[in-house]
Amino acid sequence: MFFAVFTHPFHMLTLFLRAVFLDLFVLLILRLTGKRQVSDLQPYDLLMTLIIADLASTAIADTDIPLLYSVVPILALYLVQQAIAKLCLKFSPVRRLVCGTPQILILDGVLQEKIMRRTNYTVRDLLDSLRSKDIFDVGEVAYAILETNGTVSVLEKAAFQQPNKRELGLEPGSAALSHLLILEGRIQKSGLETLHLSQSDVEAMLKKHGLALRNIFFAQMNGDGELHIQTDRKDRSRVMRFSEG
């Protein structure tokens, strides 16, 4: 009697599958555009992303509309975006037109009022951006440049810049990238390949330090052979560092 109510058991399945399909479709399109995060987006790209999201949501919610009503405009927007990206790469005037040009907001410690007014960038916005870069005094800034994606790049005056190892005459050491070797007790093949190691090499290293693979929560190694290990123990001794070079 109760089950007789369910004359069509898959009533919501259409909505579910449409949502899954369009989600995967939008994911594919956004990946094809090549942008990884919102901070990479130019205002134009952001606008495209919002329109694509809106088009997808229309067809998800309204089953009266064929999926093609969303798919075709999304594909069209993708093609337009690709065409504009190609034009921007080849012709700098097009790039200037679509993306704008970087604007200097501070020049040698002096706020550029005219440019700030033109770009609708307030002094408070600029001070916020400087503070987020650990600069609390406008006088320390040689250049502050408003980039086309809305971020502010700052070059401090030479007197306020931190000295680097070369200027201090220190041994530079190597800038070696660390690669993930073990995660939650499992050896990561990509890390092995990059470091030119085999699984038995890693197991031998762990054995040398009295560790078992299953007890390793996280391990990474850099190009100099420095191994950073975190075990699944709960005490302070769970983090270890060895040199295997």
Add this chain to the structure above:
Amino acid sequence: MGFTIFRTAMTILICGFLVLLFLLPSAILSRFSVQANELIDKAENALLSGDREAAALHCGALFRLVRDRMPVLERFLNHASIDALDACVAVADCAVRADDPGAAAEALAEARSILVRIEGIELFSWNNLL
């Protein structure tokens, strides 16, 4: 490099898919509307000449045509307009069988106007574009 090749390949595929979508649905819709209009004309002529048997035959054929093509048409046309067309054709078919030529003619005229509306919306024209 691999991703760039993949993206270029996908972009070419998307272009091809869009060209296909520009051509195929409009070809299907044009063919369907020619057949449907033909049957509507025949049914209306039969109704005018008082040939109820021929009118019933053509209305039945029209009804079957719409029902047969409905699944394909719904892939690229708004379902509401297809449902409206189907309803009109069903009414015309019933009215002819119930010996009500006035209601049948009215339903056929409505079906024709829906077809014209669908074509006007779906097939490319500069008026629609703006």
